[in-house]
Amino acid sequence: MNIIGISGSSVKGGNNEKAIEHALDRAKEKGFETEKIKLSEKDIKGCIACDQCKGMKGSCSIKDDMEEIRPKLAQADGIIASSPVYFASMSSQLKAMFDRTLPLRREDFKLKDKVGAAIGIGRSRNGGQELAIQAIQNCMHLHGMIVIGDNNHFGGTIVTPFEEDELGKNTVDDTVDKVCDLLEKIHK
């Protein structure tokens, strides 16, 4: 089974990339195949609402890195998305990516029943990590995904720097464990 981890930050080597690396290493230890998507390396333009994907299911008029990301998401069993908290929500980079998954929704809900989870990373305690997580989970719900938290609260919540937030790292670990456990139950 395959889990994709998406880092929604533009900062190369930053906290989100570290968190996704950490999460996927844990999934790998449990025998899952993993793949990282770092938005810091991707060119993803905003949706222009041309509605081409409405008429021609699955197709998008904008040719950028979403052309390779969409099929990867469509073949994943689980998706873990991490975002820096920007003004108490997810980053515009990650939102642009989710907006550009509309062709997958219009192609008979290609992300339906995939297990989804989120990580929110902010500089402040109570900086809006849960709001960023909720924004990500809302997108996942619109795809008909099976959205989970950390078995206790809403998902992975980190106060930067990632390396020093031991409590936060536990929430990331618990989130990954729940994604893996649920996938194992579903595919038994």
Ligand SMILES: Cc1cc2nc3c(=O)[nH]c(=O)nc-3n(C[C@H](O)[C@H](O)[C@H](O)COP(=O)(O)O)c2cc1C
């Ligand atoms: C435009 C902008 C808005 C931000 N808004 C918040 C915020 O609302 N709450 C918060 O805790 N941190 C906020 N931050 C700090 C970032 O969330 C934090 O630096 C980020 O998680 C670091 O992740 P990265 O190293 O992967 O980029 C903001 C940073 C930027 C650049």
